[in-house]
Amino acid sequence: MDVAIVTVGDELLAGRTTNTNATWLCERLVDRGVAVERITTVPDRIGEIARVVNEYRAEYDSVIVTGGVGPTHDDVTMDGVAAALGRDLEEHPAALAWIVEEGGYAREDLTDGTADLPAGARPLHNGVGVAPGAALEGVYVLPGVPAEMRGMFETIESEFTGQKRFREVVVADEPESALLERLEALRTEFDVSVGSYPGNSVRVSIESTDEATVEAAAAWLRERVDSSGRGT
Amino acid sequence: MDVAIVTVGDELLAGRTTNTNATWLCERLVDRGVAVERITTVPDRIGEIARVVNEYRAEYDSVIVTGGVGPTHDDVTMDGVAAALGRDLEEHPAALAWIVEEGGYAREDLTDGTADLPAGARPLHNGVGVAPGAALEGVYVLPGVPAEMRGMFETIESEFTGQKRFREVVVADEPESALLERLEALRTEFDVSVGSYPGNSVRVSIESTDEATVEAAAAWLRERVDSSGRGT
Numbered sequence: 001m002d003v004a005i006v007t008v009g010d011e012l013l014a015g016r017t018t019n020t021n022a023t024w025l026c027e028r029l030v031d032r033g034v035a036v037e038r039i040t041t042v043p044d045r046i047g048e049i050a051r052v053v054n055e056y057r058a059e060y061d062s063v064i065v066t067g068g069v070g071p072t073h074d075d076v077t078m079d080g081v082a083a084a085l086g087r088d089l090e091e092h093p094a095a096l097a098w099i100v101e102e103g104g105y106a107r108e109d110l111t112d113g114t115a116d117l118p119a120g121a122r123p124l125h126n127g128v129g130v131a132p133g134a135a136l137e138g139v140y141v142l143p144g145v146p147a148e149m150r151g152m153f154e155t156i157e158s159e160f161t162g163q164k165r166f167r168e169v170v171v172a173d174e175p176e177s178a179l180l181e182r183l184e185a186l187r188t189e190f191d192v193s194v195g196s197y198p199g200n201s202v203r204v205s206i207e208s209t210d211e212a213t214v215e216a217a218a219a220w221l222r223e224r225v226d227s228s229g230r231g232t
Numbered sequence: 233m234d235v236a237i238v239t240v241g242d243e244l245l246a247g248r249t250t251n252t253n254a255t256w257l258c259e260r261l262v263d264r265g266v267a268v269e270r271i272t273t274v275p276d277r278i279g280e281i282a283r284v285v286n287e288y289r290a291e292y293d294s295v296i297v298t299g300g301v302g303p304t305h306d307d308v309t310m311d312g313v314a315a316a317l318g319r320d321l322e323e324h325p326a327a328l329a330w331i332v333e334e335g336g337y338a339r340e341d342l343t344d345g346t347a348d349l350p351a352g353a354r355p356l357h358n359g360v361g362v363a364p365g366a367a368l369e370g371v372y373v374l375p376g377v378p379a380e381m382r383g384m385f386e387t388i389e390s391e392f393t394g395q396k397r398f399r400e401v402v403v404a405d406e407p408e409s410a411l412l413e414r415l416e417a418l419r420t421e422f423d424v425s426v427g428s429y430p431g432n433s434v435r436v437s438i439e440s441t442d443e444a445t446v447e448a449a450a451a452w453l454r455e456r457v458d459s460s461g462r463g464t
Contacts, residue, residue, distance in 0.1 A: 015259030027247030039273040177343040
């Protein structure tokens, strides 16, 4: 299973907010064996959201969209997804009822549009805030506020499953360029994905869907690198 | 001037690294009056990089690409950009000479390919690490290691200029939904962009290319919201 994540928000594109929502979602999805193929941040503009959601919907199994789903004029995430799917936004009676009955909000205090979802969508309840999310045709719309996004994702997490990948990290206190032949040999000897990340030491990441293969590959490499901790 | 940022890296898509490079670049670009229209993270795969770089090159004034530019097999950023531009990778003599003369590396210690750039590219020197970046046809390739990326961006920063935008933030200790009419009036009265970000208080962001307009709009709103600090 592969997914794309679309994070909507001018504040992300202005560098005022770091995209920790994407990091959190990726970590949870990868833990479930799901591959994340794209993370894209788009402005708070309906047409831009619709275009990217439609492109990714055609290409990946699911698209997770996070962004403003509240009542203000810049909360256009739901509008963008509705446009992508060619649906109108409609008040969802069950979503509205949930907010009143479970959320404890008086119906008359709710802003018009709070429970508007693309026609035909399944509502996703917001256990932390007010505005609901939505799921429809492989597109999931979650709030941009991190606590709300996390709480809502946990209610749908079981819908994301893939083949679990195993991973080990070998730390080498050598320059990355010195490791090239051994990394190449590692990839030839074992059926694993290898990534190397330089820093004070080089972190070599070894991944596979087979746990024993990863362990064997990591052991092979550990015997062949300097891990004295003296640094490079 | 508008730009797109492409951040290359499996470690970002796995949620092991948060994309602080994008945050930093956006902040610097927006400070210079440049609009960032997209931030997209793609895997360490040449074809995926090439596809996204080409799409954005057609749409925006510049594309800034960050990712692995070192010597290991997963450092495919330069290959992806070369593919996007239909160029071969070639050793750039001046980039190589710079690494040896300014970087203090012995030529024989450098891994083959260290100074390979798309044919015709201008080399960008790496004052912090080794591998150079590249600039060609509006595409800028920077390293993924944050310190190297930042140092290199500062050497090209003056090539990014736009119309400076001014911004003020008004904090309101009211529920966001209670503010709707005043935010709408603010947008009608003044020619400004308005964003509202809920939290313990609501932060209302007011932006325009005219400083006096932003100040007047912020003063107008401050007179009309509860900013007692009592929270919502």
